[in-house]
Amino acid sequence: MNTHSSAPLSYHGEKGPLFSLAFKTALLTLITLGIYRFWQKTRIRKYIWSSIDMGGDRLEYTGTGLEKLLGFFIAVLFLAVYLGAIQMGLFYFGFSMMVDPQTASYEEMIGYLIAIYASFFAVLPFLLFAVYRARRYKMARTRFRGIRFGMDNGAWGYVGRALLYWLLSILTLFILSPLAMFKLEKYMADRSYYGSGRIEQGGKWTALYKYALHMFIGIVLLAGGAGAGAALQNEALMIIGMVVGYIWFFVGITYFQIRSFAYLMENKTLNGEIGFTCEPKTGTVIKHYIVGGLIVGLIIGVIAAILGAGVSIIAGAMLSGGNVDPMMFTILPIIIGVVIYLPLLVLAQALALVFITQPIIAHIVETTAVTNADALNRITQRETERGVDADGFADALDVGGAI
Amino acid sequence: MLPFQAHFYDGLTAGRHDVHVALNSDRVHLDISGDTLSPALHWPLQDLRALKGSADRDGLTLTRVAETDDEAPRDPARLVITDPAAIDWFHKTRPSLFKTDLRSGTFRKIATYAGAAVVAVLMMLFVILPALANSLAKILPIEREIAFGRHVTAQMERFMGASELGGLRCSSPEGDAAIAKMLTRLTENHDMHYDVEIHVFDHPMLNAFAAPGGQVVMMRGLIEEAERAEEVAGVLAHEIAHVENRDATRHALRATGSAGLLTMLIGDFTGAAAIALIGEHMLSASYTREAEGIADEFALEMLANADVDSNGFARFFDELGEHTHGVEIPSYLSTHPATGDRADKARAFAAQQSDTRPILNETEWQAMRSICDKSD
Structure with a gap:
């Protein structure tokens, strides 16, 4: 029907510029004790967004570092009081539940474990809240051809549904996890817009099962291999079962993630007439x-080996000088950490962005196309999204992916 | 150079306009005109701004300064230029092309929120969390505290290299008796809330610590370096003070709250954990310094009540000072007050003491010193 104008997407990001951007901004973040991270995130997003092209037009990221800083302050205002008090209250609860591991009864140990996990569940609603808000912020700050994307406010609705669906999938040993995944994606997609055009998630949650098959086979192999090996007292069988199961599971879960993403994408429509x-x-x-x-x-x-050799030579020379200062044992690890470990970690992250994350984004973008792209011309502008917290909660609660 | 052809998005619809761009005859406006664009636009050159940080090397996207509700004061319209000569011309002639424009009042707004956030965090760290920790430590049942203390001591032992639980603990009948005698002498004139339980770990470190609930651990190094039993007694009195003041318990409660808060503030960037750790250490240093001062005073009082010469306590600090080669850790990093000051205080106190008697006789003292010697 309306497939007469299919427009493929293309990705134009390069390794060199992204690496120098990522490495430079990460070092700035380190030097400023974390304050620059808001601008780091902004600049990397601007680069990746503007690498995505459709018919000569690039995506645009309009978020700013300053608004992220502000959003962070707002989140801190809320969370400082909540988290500080809750965490200590729960710790007290855990503390008072604390039992002597040598003499504890089974019930006491269970109570102790519950007390420990309770602190996680106290923060969980906020984590889910932050997940929705982070996606909303990304949408609100993305533009294409001068037109804003956007997303309705519905974070607490998301929290309720996410808790429900994930509880359901845990209770069914993750057999219902495709249901949770589909429903939650639909909840978010159905509240999303490009300009005046609403996005709608079609398709059926049961369709995801055919992509999940190999993931489940991997789990069965892992458990079955371990179980059978243990039952038959056969270590070789156990190891083979677990290795095969693990590889099967890794490939299976990647297949599931990729195929279900593609399925969800292909079943989205924009304004009822544009597809993917x-x-x-x-x-x-x-x-x-x-x-x-x-x-x-x-x-x-290679770099760690070279630096490590250098450090051990210097340290050796210092220690052989006789007079070993006990202070050195306290200060030396800190110096090694600051001078070597942290920059190396920064470097590893920048390299991972360039050699793993960006190629995968590029592949997904380049295998995606917009059908009936001519209909985009009928889309009109939407209002500015107000009241976005600019990733403040996601940042404060450490929620968020690679970019 | 101008004029040139470009794409234009008007910020109202997603439709593309093919436009002709030229410099207006007044030389301060850009004329943008096209068949689908009416009326033609005249953008002041000084208001032109380009999108920053784009990965697009061959194109330049222009917009202009405009008062909007958006995150930045920019017109939603976009002029996409691919003509190299034109891009070059804009780069050369428009110095403010990549300027960041802020609304008036932005910094005041940031300062207000920053101030409020800082006040909230400081209130939590220095007022609410310590107060909560104090009251929680008071209502915590003692038997739980003792269980927690055992847990901490066991962890510490493993951390110091014990392969099995109790693997580092030294014990001999005469040594244990000497320690018990020392403890009784120190505590008999005091109304004690806790039953103090003393362990000696086979470790060369010159140190001792108190865990929650009355567990006190002394290292072999401490006893071996001591010249007189009074030195050990001074340290023991100091650790008993920590036990009685519930310092370890309060510290654990407060640290959990503030560590969580600090990690949140610093975020999840690389190296955040290390920085949060240093921050938490500096914070707890200021608390423990205060607690150490109080414990020192308590210890001196305890020594006085037991008629034990506090010169021993002073000598222990001299010893500690020698071991750091006079390299003092800056006081904001150190969890303890400067050792020199502590030694002086103990010596001044000793000068006022009159009827002191030895805490252990020579045989008992030697038994204590050899508590870690293997009997085989």
Whole structure:
């Protein structure tokens, strides 16, 4: 029907510029004790967004570092009181539940464990809240052809549904996790807009099962291999079962993530008339994970070996000087940490962004196309989204992905 | 150079306008005109701004300064230029092309929120959390505190290299008796809330610590370096003071709250954990310094009540000072007050003491010193 004008997306980000951007901004973040991270995130997003092209037009990220700083202050105002008090209250609860591990009864140990996990559940609603708000902020600060994307406010509705669906999937040993995934994506997608055009998530949650098959086989192999090996007292069987199961599971879960993303994408419509095709290859994504991982590991390994040798020579020279100052044992690890470990970690992150994350984004973008793209011309502008917290909660609660 | 062809998005619809761009005859406006764009636009050159940080090397996207409700004061319209000569011209002639424009009052707003956030955090760290920790420590049942203390002591032992629980603990009948005698002498004139339980760990470190609930641990190094039993007694009195003041318990409660808060503030960037750790250490240092001062005074009082010469306590600090080679850790980093000051205080106190008697006789003292010697 309306497939007469299909417009493919393309990705134009390069390794060199992204690496120098990521490394430079990460060092600035380190030097400023974390304050620059709001601008770091902004600049990396601007780069990646503007690398995505459709018909000569680039996506645009309009978020600013300053508004993220402000959003962070607001989140801190809320969370400082809540988290500080809750955490200590729960710790007290755990403390008073604290039992002597040598003499504790089974019930006492269970109570102790519950007390420990309670602190996680006290923060969980806020984590989910932050997940929704972070996506909303990303949408509100993305533009294409001068038109804003946007998302309705519905964070607490999301929190309730997410708690419910994930509880359901845990109770069914994750067999219902495709249901949770589909419903939550639909909740968010149905509240999203491009200009005046509303996005709608079609499709059925049961369709995700055919992509989940290999993930479940991997789990069965892992558990079955371990179980059978233990029952038969056969270590070889156990190891083979677990290795095969683990690889099967890793490939299976990647396949599931990629295929279900593609399915959800292909079943989204914009304004009831614009659609998407999305055909990423699982093999290509796994290749990027493995090759990228090897490259990052190799570079970091070589640098760490060189630096490590240097440090041990210096330390050796200092210690052989006789007069060993006990203070050195306190200060030396801190110096090594600051001078070597942290910059190395920063470097590893920048390399991972360049060699793993960006190639995967590029692959997904380049296998995606917009159908009936001519209909985009009928989309009109939408109002500015107000009251977004600019990732403040996500930042304060450490929620968020690679970018 | 001008004029040139470009794409234009008017910020009202997603439709593309193919436009002709030229410099107005007044030389301070850009004329943008096209078949689909009516009326033609005249953008002042001084208001032109380009999108920053784009990955697009061959294109330049222009917008202009405008008062909007958006995150930045920019017109939603976009002029997309791909003509290299034109891009070059804009870069050369428009110095404010990449300028950041802030609304008036932005910094006041940031300062207000920053101030409020800082006040909230400081209130939590220095007023609410310590107060909560104090009252929680008071209502905590003692038997739970003792269980927690055992847990901490066991963890500490493992941390110091014990392969099995109790692997580092020294014990001999005569040594234990000497320690018990020392403890009784120190505490008999005091109304004690806790039953103090003393362990000696086989470790060369010159140190001792008190865990919640009455567990006190002394290292072999401390006893070996001491010249007289009074030195050990001074340290023991100091640790008993920590036990009685519930310092370890309060500290654990407060640290959990503030560590969580600090990690949140610093965020999840690389190295955040290390910085949060240093922050928490500096924070707890200021608390423990205060607690140490109080414990020192308590210890001196305890020594006085037991008629024990506090010169021993002073000598212990001299010893500690020697071991750091005179390199003092800056006081904001150190969890203890400067050792020199502590030694002086103990010596001044000793000068006022009159009827002191030895805390252990020579045989008992030697038994205590050899408590870690293997009997085989």
